[in-house]
Amino acid sequence: MKKVFVKSYGCQMNVYDAERMTDMLATEGYSETKAMEEADLVILNTCHIREKAAEKVYSELGRVRELKQEREASGQETRIVVAGCVAQAEGKEILRRQPAVDVVVGPQNYHHLPDLLRKSRSERLVDTEFPIEDKFDHLPAPSRAKTISRGVSAFLTIQEGCDKFCTFCVVPYTRGAEVSRPVAKILEEAHRLAEAGVRELTLIGQNVNAYHGEGPDGAVWSLGRLLTRLAEVPGIARLRYTTSHPRDMDDELIAAHGDLPALMPYLHLPVQSGSDRILDLMNRKHTGDEYRRLIERIRKAQPNLALSSDFIVGFPGETDRDFEDTMRLVADVGFASSFSFKYSPRPGTPAAEMGEQVPEAVKAERLARLQNLLETQRQAFNHGTVGQTLDVLLEKPGRHPGQIAGKSPYLQPVQFESDVHRIGEVVTVRIVRAGSNSLFGEWVKPGDRAAA
Numbered sequence: 001m002k003k004v005f006v007k008s009y010g011c012q013m014n015v016y017d018a019e020r021m022t023d024m025l026a027t028e029g030y031s032e033t034k035a036m037e038e039a040d041l042v043i044l045n046t047c048h049i050r051e052k053a054a055e056k057v058y059s060e061l062g063r064v065r066e067l068k069q070e071r072e073a074s075g076q077e078t079r080i081v082v083a084g085c086v087a088q089a090e091g092k093e094i095l096r097r098q099p100a101v102d103v104v105v106g107p108q109n110y111h112h113l114p115d116l117l118r119k120s121r122s123e124r125l126v127d128t129e130f131p132i133e134d135k136f137d138h139l140p141a142p143s144r145a146k147t148i149s150r151g152v153s154a155f156l157t158i159q160e161g162c163d164k165f166c167t168f169c170v171v172p173y174t175r176g177a178e179v180s181r182p183v184a185k186i187l188e189e190a191h192r193l194a195e196a197g198v199r200e201l202t203l204i205g206q207n208v209n210a211y212h213g214e215g216p217d218g219a220v221w222s223l224g225r226l227l228t229r230l231a232e233v234p235g236i237a238r239l240r241y242t243t244s245h246p247r248d249m250d251d252e253l254i255a256a257h258g259d260l261p262a263l264m265p266y267l268h269l270p271v272q273s274g275s276d277r278i279l280d281l282m283n284r285k286h287t288g289d290e291y292r293r294l295i296e297r298i299r300k301a302q303p304n305l306a307l308s309s310d311f312i313v314g315f316p317g318e319t320d321r322d323f324e325d326t327m328r329l330v331a332d333v334g335f336a337s338s339f340s341f342k343y344s345p346r347p348g349t350p351a352a353e354m355g356e357q358v359p360e361a362v363k364a365e366r367l368a369r370l371q372n373l374l375e376t377q378r379q380a381f382n383h384g385t386v387g388q389t390l391d392v393l394l395e396k397p398g399r400h401p402g403q404i405a406g407k408s409p410y411l412q413p414v415q416f417e418s419d420v421h422r423i424g425e426v427v428t429v430r431i432v433r434a435g436s437n438s439l440f441g442e443w444v445k446p447g448d449r450a451a452a
């Protein structure tokens, strides 16, 4: 049997796509390996969001090329595929920069992979056109065993692409226009995952709350309506969605946060900046106060809501004052966890052409200050859960024998001693201690709940 090794960079969509590629290649006789040295086929599933991510691909390709040469010397063939957003953005340039690459395939075309692999025996190929057909119709479902081996928490792509055109972002160019999958297809996938033992679904998309898929009734369904329907799928205990845009938080979705116990009280809602001037230059189409008010409305629906966000520092033209506005917004809102980045100019995006690029040293200093504040908030949030009883979805054995590990509703890793529980159960745990990354707790037996 031939072996395929896939390495994914970047976002959760790439993790999902990598699984779909391995599922498809399984039907072509490839088994998955975690060791690149033994792979007959190496796929790098790439990310183009920031310069660092894109450059990593070329250094990794250099290593894969050496491996290819070594294997060749011992009579073994290695094929190399570059997939994902760098493939989409750079296409032929990749073949030019790295002669060992056999195929370059964009995120909308990976259902063509078997065909591309066959054809690339005679010539090196690039497939980055946006096809008319829906790739999901051509992708086989994984085996039950494969799904089980991937764990009790699964990603499910419900939409792809983005029409927002934030001025710093390559996504609208690499992933294309916003497309929502039909409700029936999503339900089918959700049922299949649940039947194989999946308990938690994270709905993913580049701008997932812009979801507007065709419902079984012919009407257009919003994300709120889709979540309500998914909460009825037997076996599904938890729902999450990521990543969202503040402008697409509609009333139905906000209400779902109050109405659906399965929808976890944790929301990743990137704000990027707290300065109205920068938000405008970013084309985010909202102000800092509009974001604050939106958060208030969602917290009214779900008072336990914990938030996470993405931030960019050093966007072109960002002054000290603009940056202080970001720090103030963070202090006002309070985030349980966040991602923050130095602005990275991306070729072809409007912000890359803007004057007043911020010097690297200033970006570094601002990032350090912001990350310091965000880390303080994260620790405070984690410590704040000590003494609470939280539901924990059990995912795997713990670090030490006799321990079991899972996630809180707020995505915090939780460990506790147990020899009676099984992976996939949702168990009530009293948190007794917060470490730097994990919480430690004790099982609360059902009868003891009132005393907790």
Ligand code: 5AD
Residues within 6 Å of the ligand: 049, 050, 168, 169, 170, 270, 272, 310, 311, 312, 341, 342, 343, 344, 345, 346
């Ligand atoms: N530079 C820095 N960060 C960026 N992001 C997107 N584009 C850029 C860029 N050019 C960040 C945003 C986004 C996250 C996925 O990556 O914060 O929400």
Ligand code: SF4
Residues within 6 Å of the ligand: 162, 163, 164, 165, 166, 169, 170, 171, 172, 206, 207, 245
């Ligand atoms: Fe990029 Fe997100 Fe803005 Fe879309 S909404 S352009 S994916 S940052």
